[in-house]
Amino acid sequence: MLRRFGFPGLELMADFHIVIGNRRYSSWSLRGWLAVRVSGVTFDETVVPLDRPETSDEIAEQAGRGPRLVPLLHHDGRTIWDSLAILEYMAEQVPAAGLWPGDAGSRAVARSVVAEMHSGFRALRMELPMNLGVDRSGQGYSDEAAADIARIQEVWSNCLSDSGGDYLFGDWSGADIAFAPVVTRFKTYGVSLEPRLQRYVEAVLTHPAMGEWYGGAAAEPWVSPRYE
Amino acid sequence: MLRRFGFPGLELMADFHIVIGNRRYSSWSLRGWLAVRVSGVTFDETVVPLDRPETSDEIAEQAGRGPRLVPLLHHDGRTIWDSLAILEYMAEQVPAAGLWPGDAGSRAVARSVVAEMHSGFRALRMELPMNLGVDRSGQGYSDEAAADIARIQEVWSNCLSDSGGDYLFGDWSGADIAFAPVVTRFKTYGVSLEPRLQRYVEAVLTHPAMGEWYGGAAAEPWVSPRYE
Secondary structure (H helix, E strand, O other): OOOEEEOOOHHHHOOOOEEEEOOOOHHHHHHHHHHHHOOOOEEEEEOOOOOOOHHHHHHHHHHHHOOOOOOOOEOOOOEEEEEHHHHHHHOOOOOOOOOOOOOOHHHHHHHHHHHHHHHHHHHHHHOOOOOOOOOOOOOOOOHHHHHHHHHHHHHHHHHHHHHHOOOOOOOOOOHHHOOOOOOHHHHHHOOHHHHHHHHHHHHHHHHHHHHHHHHHHHOOOOHHHHHO | EEEEEEOOOHHHHHOEEEEEEEOOOOOHHHHHHHHHHHHHOOOEEEEEEOOOOOHHHHHHHHOOOOOOOOOOOOOOOOEEEEEHHHHHHHOOOOOOOOOOOHHHHHHHHHHHHHHHHOOOOOOHHHHOOOOOOOOOOOOOHHHHHHHHHHHHHHHHHHHHHHHOOOOEEEEHHHHHHHHHHHHHHHOOOOOOOOOHHHHHHHHHHHHHHHHHHHHHHHHHOOOOOOHH
């Protein structure tokens, strides 16, 4: 499924092309897609539904030298893979989008929390997979997942103390992108939060790009037994 | 254990301070330390041996808002955590060190392979932990670890095809830093490689900073039963 985002008058510039999994489940794709979407460039999008026999081959056709994983970004003859590399790429390509905080110290902390998210929180990922189509607010989880959730609350609380805005580092940034799938999990699994963190969750969920993503997810026909 | 690296005449500039685990086992620490070391700044170093009852508390004393994990970098009143954020920070602080390739396309691919390494290869990490003090060349591993090893070989092979130098992107870069612990694992576990990849392994192992790290590891008194 190929779609185009952006302004028709800029079609000649639409040489960004992102390959994502279906929106209902693909948390890594959400990150890569948000980085491209909020940067404001015109881009094409291909959705490869996950967990079908042909999924891996379909991704491989798009992956170039990357792994058979989504998201993938094509631009200017390049294939860039992994949501964090896509985020850094868009930050370089569109500095005016402010994907990283302008202050060097804030940027360093933003990258710290993003990198921590990128390599960690395995129990949260495995036990509370992203699923935008269900309500699982009664479901329990292990002590390991509880520790992951507690650490994320600590990170958000620290960031919001210094933020001065609705998001982790004031304006929307790569840190909010990295945690956006976690925000959806906290909603799906009914994780109770102190008021300031709940306001942050609401701010992320009501961001226009998140609304687009949720709308797209609701319109998708694919349901995977593995996640349902 | 506190040590200072760099030039005595620059002591007034030694406001970089890295906190690492012991060199024998701490693969994440190796990455963060290499980023600081090859950047050429003068820095202090604190080693917190892993897997002791007091390890977590000792790291917590240094961690600021970071998790109780190494490596941590202190600079200019900031605490930066996670090896990848430390790499990006040093790349910004010392652009002349060339921690990322100068060409935007090469840089995007370098960040792609680094981010892939950062979030993946779990089987390799768990089954073939870094241990600089042993030879385990006869040890077998699972199909999942074999797939991780095959993908890393593919990544290296692709990068070296375009490199034009001894390292993945010509000169030493963040990509070599990210894979340095894997290089040590391939040596420790006797992973057989085609000649070009074996030459790459030798190039990394004979890099002066890697020699310093191995020398430091050999001088450490701590041995952890968990890894031996």
